Amino acid sequence: MLTSNGISALVRDTLCRQSPLKNTVILCHYCDYQVQKEQSAVNIIGSLFRQVNWKLPVIQSEIRRVFNESKKRSGKSLQLTDMIQLFVQAISSIRRAYICVDAVDVLLPEDRSELLRALQRIIQEAPNARLFLTTRPHIRPEFVKHFAKEGCVIDVVADQGDIASYVSIKIEYSKHQCPGPVTENLKDDIMKIVPGQALGT
Amino acid sequence: MSAPPTGDVGSSGSDNPRPDGMSNTLTTWIQSPNYPLWRNGSFWNAADFGISICCSLSAGYANIKVGIYEESSRIQAWLSPLSPGRRYQELCWSRFGGIGDWVLQKNEFQTWCKGEDGSVDPILLCYGDRGAGKTYLR
Numbered sequence: 087m088l089t090s091n092g093i094s095a096l097v098r099d100t101l102c103r104q105s106p107l108k109n110t111v112i113l114c115h116y117c118d119y120q121v122q123k124e125q126s127a128v129n130i131i132g133s134l135f136r137q138v139n140w141k142l143p144v145i146q147s148e149i150r151r152v153f154n155e156s157k158k159r160s161g162k163s164l165q166l167t168d169m170i171q172l173f174v175q176a177i178s179s180i181r182r183a184y185i186c187v188d189a190v191d192v193l194l195p196e197d198r199s200e201l202l203r204a205l206q207r208i209i210q211e212a213p214n215a216r217l218f219l220t221t222r223p224h225i226r227p228e229f230v231k232h233f234a235k236e237g238c239v240i241d242v243v244a245d246q247g248d249i250a251s252y253v254s255i256k257i258e259y260s261k262h263q264c265p266g267p268v269t270e271n272l273k274d275d276i277m278k279i280v281p282g283q284a285l286g287t
Numbered sequence: 288m289s290a291p292p293t294g295d296v297g298s299s300g301s302d303n304p305r306p307d308g309m310s311n312t313l314t315t316w317i318q319s320p321n322y323p324l325w326r327n328g329s330f331w332n333a334a335d336f337g338i339s340i341c342c343s344l345s346a347g348y349a350n351i352k353v354g355i356y357e358e359s360s361r362i363q364a365w366l367s368p369l370s371p372g373r374r375y376q377e378l379c380w381s382r383f384g385g386i387g388d389w390v391l392q393k394n395e396f397q398t399w400c401k402g403e404d405g406s407v408d409p410i411l412l413c414y415g416d417r418g419a420g421k422t423y424l425r
Contacts, residue, residue, distance in 0.1 A: 242413050
């Protein structure tokens with residue numbers, strides 16, 4: 087199957103490259119159905135937190151304090167409420183935090199609901215936070231339910247230009263790997279047929 | 288600060304003959320303050336990752352040891368068992384320039400990305416069917 091990385095990774099890289107502000111963090115999580123059970127809300131917020139921790143040594147001292155306290159209580163992980171509170175505290179010290187979560191729909195329903203509630207709270211409590219989410223549209227009612235305002239929406243459809251570009255690149259690549267059978271006529275035929283049959287259309 | 292030398296730092300070791308000039312350059316870079324790492328066009332501090340790097344020269348060979356600060360590593364694991372970078376690396380194995388750029392030109396994205404706090408909606412949602420290009424285009 088032909089695959090190319092999609093909009094989530096593109097947005098992440100664009101934010102990293104073109105971020106208009108210094109003192110900005112870009113925090114990303116890509117939900118993965120293959121490890122669905124590990125992707126609880128607290129683990130996902132924790133994963134975002136790990137990325138803040140990389141960038142802000144000052145935060146490390148506060149985290150270290152909480153971690154050491156936790157060790158005294160047999161090393162238990164943070165509860166979601168405490169995790170959110172610390173996370174908001176951490177990102178409040180920077181000018182802007184972009185939070186990107188891809189493929190929210192692949193989470194288990196209870197985890198997804200908890201995550202959306204957590205993200206809503208973060209957005210409410212941290213005015214410098216921006217949230218970018220991708221999902222299949224069948225859970226749109228859940229988003230409407232959890233967020234007071236649904237936010238700005240971009241409907242993603244498989245762009246014919248993107249597909250044509252991608253197929254063309256793959257054909258050229260294949261010609262270098264296995265020179266021979268792909269004639270220009272065959273390439274033209276593939277270019278006419280494949281974009282229209284892409285799964286996303 | 289200049290970019291680090293090219294070459295696979297992790298694979299250098301006493302079994303490999305020293306490339307001409309490489310080890311000295313490598314030593315200068317690695318021994319600079321806070322062991323900067325070159326990633327995605329900007330320097331990151333190795334200490335932020337809980338990484339320490341030691342380099343020594345002997346008999347014309349570069350010996351490089353990469354370690355992990357035990358406490359930082361434990362704290363990161365305690366925060367979450369999910370490794371933030373792993374999935375991203377999987378997704379970025381096939382990158383083709385220009386694909387998906389239409390999203391970046393959308394007013395919704397531009398406003399969300401660059402608008403002032405309080406004057407724009409902080410939430411941007413992308414809805415799309417399986418295979419439409421949110422995570423993969425296939």
